[in-house]
Structure formats: structure tokens, C-alpha cells
Amino acid sequence: IAGITQAPTSQILAAGRRMTLRCTQDMRHNAMYWYRQDLGLGLRLIHYSNTAGTTGKGEVPDGYSVSRANTDDFPLTLASAVPSQTSVYFCASSAGTSGGELFFGEGSRLTVL
Amino acid sequence: LAKTTQPISMDSYEGQEVNITCSHNNIATNDYITWYQQFPSQGPRFIIQGYKTKVTNEVASLFIPADRKSSTLSLPRVSLSDTAVYYCLVQPYGNNRLAFGKGNQVVVIP
Numbered sequence: 001i002a003g004i005t006q007a008p009t010s011q012i013l014a015a016g017r018r019m020t021l022r023c024t025q026d027m028r029h030n031a032m033y034w035y036r037q038d039l040g041l042g043l044r045l046i047h048y049s050n051t052a053g054t055t056g057k058g059e060v061p062d063g064y065s066v067s068r069a070n071t072d073d074f075p076l077t078l079a080s081a082v083p084s085q086t087s088v089y090f091c092a093s094s095a096g097t098s099g100g101e102l103f104f105g106e107g108s109r110l111t112v113l
Numbered sequence: 114l115a116k117t118t119q120p121i122s123m124d125s126y127e128g129q130e131v132n133i134t135c136s137h138n139n140i141a142t143n144d145y146i147t148w149y150q151q152f153p154s155q156g157p158r159f160i161i162q163g164y165k166t167k168v169t170n171e172v173a174s175l176f177i178p179a180d181r182k183s184s185t186l187s188l189p190r191v192s193l194s195d196t197a198v199y200y201c202l203v204q205p206y207g208n209n210r211l212a213f214g215k216g217n218q219v220v221v222i223p
Contacts, residue, residue: 004156031209042215043157043200050209058210090156094209102149102211104156 002026004105006091012111013081021076021108023091031094032074033102034058034066036087043090049074081112117201122218125191133186133217135201143206146177146184151198151216160186162204196221 007022025032034046035058045058049068063085065077074093078085088109092102118136125131137146145164149157161168163175163184174187188195198216 033209033211035213040215042198043213045210045212048209048211056210059212092156100204101147101159101162102157104158107154107156 004091004093004103006089006105006108008108009106010109010111012113015082015112016080019078019081019110021078021089021091021110023074023076023105024072025074025091025093025103026072027093027095027103028071029093029095029103030071031096032068033092033094034064034074034076035090035092036060036085037090037107038087046076046089078110081110083112086110086112116212117203117214119199119201119214119217121215122220124220124222126222127192128190131188131191131195131219131221133188133199133201133219134183135186135217136183137201137203138182140181140203141205145204145206146175146181147202147204148173148175148184148186149200149202149213151200157200157213160199191219191221193221193223195219 005024030051033048035043044060047066049055052071088107090107091105094100094102147162148160151157161173161175168175176185200213200216
């Protein structure tokens with residue numbers, strides 16, 4: 001059972017370039033999330049989706065966009081990357097819209113130069 | 114987003130019981146309290162969830178007082194492999210806008 005799969009695992013990107021981080025889950029979970037993790041700042045929510053076709057803004061949504069065309073996929077796009085978006089990005093999913101366990105991917109390390 | 118406050122870090126000796134506290138003064142009636150553990154270079158993983166009083170599973174216990182404005186995660190007889198960051202979060206009912214915060218770095222010393 002794969003659970004949550006993120007790609008790429010690691011990427012170095014020039015500032016100004018467009019980048020999409022991919023996230024796929026095979027658990028048929030309704031809710032999905034994107035977090036970024038930076039030293040000293042913990043995990044911060046970027047965007048989330050309660051169910052396919054809906055998305056919502058988290059704590060730090062600026063500079064990022066998401067889509068939820070189907071249940072399994074929740075890509076995160078940086079339209080024009082900036083160095084401050086250098087971070088480790090974690091995708092997660094959960095079964096329902098009322099709490100419950102979040103399952104995380106292994107993370108995508110992004111460096112913007 | 115419901116806010117939680119945790120100590121930044123703490124040390125404990127191997128074999129001791131470790132109690133990790135979390136403050137959530139603005140918790141709402143229908144909110145649950147959940148704890149996660151994160152090892153370096155890995156995503157967080159679920160430890161335990163509770164609403165009030167005490168919850169115990171095979172790895173930890175969660176103590177929640179009557180006013181629910183704080184909670185304590187208890188890890189019995191920690192080992193070196195329990196060195197990790199521990200996150201407490203408040204999960205609002207019907208809302209997936211979940212904030213993890215900065216967590217508490219626990220270091221287990223031999």
C-alpha cells in the first residue's frame with residue numbers, strides 16, 4: 001500500500017521558474033493538505049481541500065495555488081518561484097472532514113536559487 | 114486556526130516517563146486534541162487523539178483536564194528512538210484548516 005506519494009523528492013529551481021509538486025494518495029481520502037516546514041517555524045498549512053472540487057487557503061497561501069480535480073491528486077504549483085519558497089513540502093490526507101488521522105508523504109525538498 | 118503553545122524543547126533520560134505539555138486556551142466545544150510525532154526527514158505520524166479526560170493506546174497516554182485548555186502527552190519509559198519533534202494540534206469539527214505549530218523537540222539522552 002503506497003499511501004501518499006510525493007514527487008519530486010528533491011528539486012533545485014531557478015527563481016522565476018514555475019514548479020508543480022505532485023501528490024497522489026491511494027486511500028480514497030476526502031481531505032488533502034499541503035504544508036511547508038522551515039527550521040524554527042514548524043509546519044505551516046499552505047492550502048487544503050475538504051473534498052474533490054474544493055480548496056481552501058491555509059496560513060501561508062501567497063505564491064502557491066492548488067487544484068483538486070479528483071479524489072486522488074492534489075498538486076501544488078508555484079507560479080513564479082522565489083528564494084523564500086525554499087522549504088520542505090509535505091502533502092497529507094485524511095479520511096473525513098471532521099478530524100481524524102492525517103497521513104503524510106515523505107516530503108519534497110525544494111531549493112529556489 | 115486554533116492556536117496551540119508548546120515548549121520549544123526538552124531533554125529526558127532513557128527509561129524515564131516523559132510528559133509533554135500543550136496549551137490551547139481557545140479550544141472550542143467540538144474540537145479534538147491530536148498529537149503527532151516527527152522524525153528527521155520524515156512526515157509526521159499520528160500518535161493519539163482525545164476529547165477529554167484520559168486516552169491510552171499502545172504507545173502513549175493523553176491527559177486532558179476538565180477545562181480542556183491544555184493537554185499532556187505521556188510517553189512511558191522512553192528510548193533513544195523516541196527522540197523527535199512532537200506536535201499538538203486542535204482539530205475543529207467540520208473544518209480541515211489544521212495548524213501544527215512549531216512543536217516540541219524532545220531529546221532522549223542515554
